[in-house]
Amino acid sequence: MEASPATAPPAVPRWLPAGAALAAAGWGANQFTPLAAVHRTQEQWHPVLVTVLFTAYLPGLLPGLLLGGPAADRFGRRRVVRAALLLSAAASALPTAAASSPAAVCAGRLATGVAAGFALSAGAPLRLGGWCRRTVGHPRFVWVVLPASPAVFGAATVAYVVLPPLVADEVPGYAPLFSGVVAALTLSVGVVAQPLAVRLHHARTARATLAGMVTVIGGLLVGALAAYGDSVTLVLVAAVLLGAGYGLTLDSGLLEIARLAPPSALPSTAFLHQGAAYSGFLTPLLLAVTAGAAPYPALLTGMAVVGLLCLWVTARFSRGNPP
Template sequence: MLTAGTKWLQELSAGARRPDTGARRATYATGGGFATGALAAGALAEWLPQPMVLPCLVHAVLALLVLGTTAAAPERAPTREAAPMKPPLTARHRTTFKNPRFMCVVLPAAPAVFGAATVAYVVLPPLVANRVPGYAPVFSGLVAALTLVTGIAVQPLATWLDHAHSARATLAAMVTVVGGLAVGACAVHWNSARLVLTAAVLLGAGYGLTLASGLMEMDRLTPAKARPSTAFLYQGATYSGFLTPLLLALAAGAAPYHHLLAGMAAVGLLCLLITARYSRRNLP
């Protein structure tokens, strides 16, 4: 659904003056949907009956309504004859992914995109639930919305920071993620709901900056005809960050969560140092 919606928005934005209008609208729509959905689900679970069933039921009903509404929508893209099947990775793709700049600048930051976001809204809220008695579901929804709205809001900053002869946007993003993880570790250690909100802002900013800076790096590394597919493959690499809550849960028996989060911050700092070392090398 995300891929189809993104493509549709890009088609609807084909006549816009700026070439990146479709991508920006898709990013804002996706982030806005994530944020409002999380906040709405938290409110439904907090104040209405059947908190484990009703949010999912409402989601299913909305999905059916969207299906019924869009089923009759006209096709925007021009009809083309069926093209012969091509291998998923062409020489252009392989050149991009073998580029040392991809390996040493883009890839180390990729898992931080959704790793930062999921730590903020999946891992942290339950660990301080006793600080918001009676309001844990809506607090979780608020943290998720705050994380994702911040991620949308900071993406123009990534464009401003971006520079073709350095990786300063990616470096700023990773510094923000490391700072957010450190604040999250302090929030868990001191059992502070306010610090969780602060960590959500920092991690949300890290999520937005890392995603935007990575896509801009990919644009420079990839020939124009291969950009759509390499962008999706890059986003596939970022989805590895969704495993972060699972990995933390598996490791929770070996160490307390604030130690695990501090360890993640240390790993992020190591990735930051690698990126900084190669930030001015292998420039496109």
Template sequence: MSLTDTKIPEARTAAHDREQSWSRAAFALTTVGWGANQFAPMVVLYRERLGISASAAEAVFGLYAAGLVPGLLIAGPLSDRVGRRPVVLFAVLLSMVSGGVLMLGSHGLAWLSVGRVLMGIASGSAFSAGSAWVKELSTAPGAGARRASIGMTIGFGLGPLVAGLLAQWGPAAFETPYLPQLVLAALALALVTRTPETVPRRRSRILTADLLRLRGFSDRRFVGVVLPMAPWVFGAATIAMIYVPGLAASHVKSISLAFAGAAAVTTAMAGVVIQPFARRIAIAETDRDGGRPWLLILGLGLTIGGMLAEAAVASLGRLGVWQAVLALAVAVVVGFGYGVLLVFGLAEVQRLAPPEDLAAMTAVFQAFTYLGFAAPYLLSALKGVASPSMLLLGVTALGALTLAVTLRNARATAQIS
């Protein structure tokens, strides 16, 4: 046997180990996603037991974006320089610090606000660097975007479900719901340290003005199609997770916290279930000119239909407990739209981005998706202007406008993307 013959199996083993390592990076995404969304049912807890107003509680929920956007925009390009592993390790550690701060939330809004901002920074760091890491560790064609989005979404769904159940029936309702994420994060730290690095560290200076340069804005399709769609990913999802359940919670007072968790997990898990189907459409569209992006049409179509249904649910308070049941049913439709749009956005970024800018462009896309976290707060702040159902009809009309604009831009950029 020659030396070459012995190296071939070794190379195959290394490639196999690398392919299997994507699940460790994806678990880190799940852990941070869990921490990001476990706060959803806690909004109801703080409203009911601390007397915090709906708009204040939803504003604290949205403060997450204040930390997340800079975390995304800095951590993505930083991981292109120093590597994915150190950035993801930092994110998981910071998510644990955030959980500890949030456990002090019963002592005042300041603790909740700081905890949510820290969780935003952790999430931004993990989602930008981690999504790129999963993609680079995935050798199967087109699997990276699906695996990254499923990893995040599983955390988004299970986090609020477990937190809601513990807050409803567990001891120490203000502290216990945050403990499972701390355990998962400790496990994620051990796994991430054993995950192969995919980016060689650059010899050049790390902290330069170029680090803060936003990538992707010179690409017409990215600016005209991907970014206008992006806020709908979490804008519609948080309406189904936070805003509409808040309207119906009074009809299920005895299980309001569990109901809030169920609404969040229903939305998130619907997004997971639809993603393999969405990924098949995304792969089929790679060979087309992009002038008629069916995945975008499907995602925004489901979102528009979901918002229209949410408007109907919001007007049916007289149905009592059945309003809560209908809210869960409509959350499935909204979740489908969320999952499809997330896959579309990540697939477009991976198709458009140069390899050296992948994490940075992913960060810009995700920063725009998280602008949608402001939706529940904005709707609550406008309660004196119009009824919830009328506000949601306005959201529906805005969704239809977004679909029209992005389709026009998709046709205009089809030949140059």
């Protein structure tokens, strides 16, 4: 009797290597969040310094986003992504080797941003042409997409950078763990909320964007209450709301961009939205610098008021200026 042929192993999904690379880059970008609590409590670093080190990710990210596509065109996608992952690993090891050195942590954050930018943009080259100019100049981009863009990462960073330290005294000995839990909760809810943006999206309105902005405003107000009452529970509730707002505003912005440009131009025009959205990374620094002028509950409430203004602008122009 002839032996039956061996069953061929299932093929690896084509998206899996790219997904794993992005997950690794994302890990490098977000691992600083729970470590920030260690720097505040054990190293006694000033809150403004810790926030500056968090924001140092952004100056590295933006050049990486701009240069990753052209580098991939010249050297190949795989080579660029592999180099980005090696850089991310080295950037993670640098602060570990010199954990008490702000300069080492800053260098690590900068390198992590560069690595993440290259990994994110290697598969989508940036050729800035006519469609990008048309998209930027379109009234719908100016009055609907842009007002909501900073809320994307502004919501996420308020949730897992700003709020956990405000209640650190309520979780003595567990501040880093609590920060990590809040970060995981925020980002997980953001992923779960993104398909809802597709369902809410409508060709004649911006209801997905408006829903995301309303959710962010609610999260900021709950965060203000959490800061006022030193409530760990309300921080978790705020993280859920801000995470949902992060996911909704991120996906709805990309859906709006898809309405303004043809499929061939989407890789380039999507970076216009991403660039505006990454401005939200400056939110923790802005709050830390102004914390001496007003308490955090007042600052977070003020951000909610600004969000209401942006919501009014987006709602005002959401039914006009069709693509």
